[in-house]
Amino acid sequence: MSHHAGLRRGRKAATATLIAAAAAVALTACQGTGSGDSGAAGASSSDATASSSAPAAGGSGTDSGSSADAGSGGEKATQDATRPAAGKGEATVARTASARTAASASADSASDRCTADELGLRLGRADVGAGNIHTPLVFTNNGRSTCTLRGYPGVSLIQRDGQLIGKPATREGAAGKAVTLKPGASAYAVLHTIQDGLKDTPCWKSPYLLQTYPPGSKEAMTLRTDEPRVCGGEFTVTALEPGTGL
Numbered sequence: 001m002s003h004h005a006g007l008r009r010g011r012k013a014a015t016a017t018l019i020a021a022a023a024a025v026a027l028t029a030c031q032g033t034g035s036g037d038s039g040a041a042g043a044s045s046s047d048a049t050a051s052s053s054a055p056a057a058g059g060s061g062t063d064s065g066s067s068a069d070a071g072s073g074g075e076k077a078t079q080d081a082t083r084p085a086a087g088k089g090e091a092t093v094a095r096t097a098s099a100r101t102a103a104s105a106s107a108d109s110a111s112d113r114c115t116a117d118e119l120g121l122r123l124g125r126a127d128v129g130a131g132n133i134h135t136p137l138v139f140t141n142n143g144r145s146t147c148t149l150r151g152y153p154g155v156s157l158i159q160r161d162g163q164l165i166g167k168p169a170t171r172e173g174a175a176g177k178a179v180t181l182k183p184g185a186s187a188y189a190v191l192h193t194i195q196d197g198l199k200d201t202p203c204w205k206s207p208y209l210l211q212t213y214p215p216g217s218k219e220a221m222t223l224r225t226d227e228p229r230v231c232g233g234e235f236t237v238t239a240l241e242p243g244t245g246l
Contacts, residue, residue: 112145112146112147112148113147113148113149113215113216113217114139114141114143114147114148114149114181114214114217115147115214115217115219116213116214116217116219116220116221117219118141118142118143118147119139119140119141119142119143119214119221120139120140120141120142121137121138121139121140121212121221121223122138122140122223123135123136123137123138123191123210123223123225123227124136124137124138124188124244124245124246125246126227126228128195131194131195131198132192132193132194132195133192133193133194133195133228134190134191134192135190135191135192135227135228136188136189136190136191136244136245136246137153137155137188137189137190137191137210137212137237138186138187138188138244138245139153139181139186139187139188139214139240140181140184140185140186141181141182141183141184141185141186142183142184143183144183145183146180146181146182146183147180147181148178148179148180148181149178149179149181149187149214149215149216149240150175150176150177150178150179150215150216150239150240151175151176151215151216151239151240152171152175152189152215152237152238152239152240153189153212153213153214153215153237153240154168154169154212154213155168155169155189155191155210155211155212155237156168156169156210156211156212157204157207157209157210157211157228157230157235158207158208158209158210158211158222159205159207159208160208165204165205165207165230166204166230166233166235167235168235169191169235169236169237170235170236170237171236171237171238171239172190172192172236172237172238173238173239174239175239176239176240176241179240179241179242181242185242186242186243186244187240187241187242187243188240188241188243188244188245189237189238189239189240189241190237190238190245191228191235191236191237192234192235192236192237192238193228193229193230193231193232193234193235193236194231194232194234195231196229196231196232197231198231198232199231199232199233199234201231201232201233202231203229203230203231203232204229204230204231205229206226206227206229207225207226207227207228207229208224208226209222209223209224209225210222210223210225210227211223215240
């Protein structure tokens with residue numbers, strides 16, 4: 001073999017070695033790059049999965065939890081709304097029963113109250129002393145059933161032409177208790193005025209009629225009388241008491 005032929009073979013071998021080495025380096029670089037991309041993609045995919053499954057502060061995870069809580073809370077609220085709390089039902093029933101009892105008592109009270117058409121009316125004998133005049137106004141139960149009266153009668157004095165004389169009597173003293181009247185029983189109120197001359201206020205005209213409304217009644221009763229003659233502007237009436245006041 002010639003010297004030149006040996007040099008050529010050596011160069012070819014070196015060139016082949018360099019090519020092989022370059023190819024190996026290129027292959028390694030490609031594999032490294034591919035692995036890196038795959039890792040990034042894998043990380044990206046993993047991050048996305050983690051992101052969608054792990055609740056972030058104020059994110060959909062929290063909303064989902066809130067929604068679940070709201071669902072159970074709404075259910076509970078519905079149950080609470082439809083089911084009375086302990087004690088509430090009983091209190092409501094008690095209040096309703098109490099209201100019914102009060103209404104019933106009121107109705108009974110109204111139903112057994114003496115009405116104008118079953119009462120008789122008269123004036124008792126006047127009691128004059130120390131310048132004061134006290135006259136009993138007597139109501140008698142002329143009906144067949146027991147009835148009750150409580151409080152003040154309304155009293156006015158009327159002249160012949162139907163006009164009111166002065167003012168209606170003002171109330172004097174406490175209202176007192178209810179008076180139960182059996183058939184034939186009476187209750188009375190006291191009309192009060194003063195004698196002429198005790199005050200500068202002139203006396204009123206003598207009445208033609210005394211008009212009164214029994215307590216709780218809207219029906220007036222009238223009595224033909226010329227008493228009392230009110231003087232000094234003093235005209236009062238007390239609440240009813242049992243008896244005739246005589």
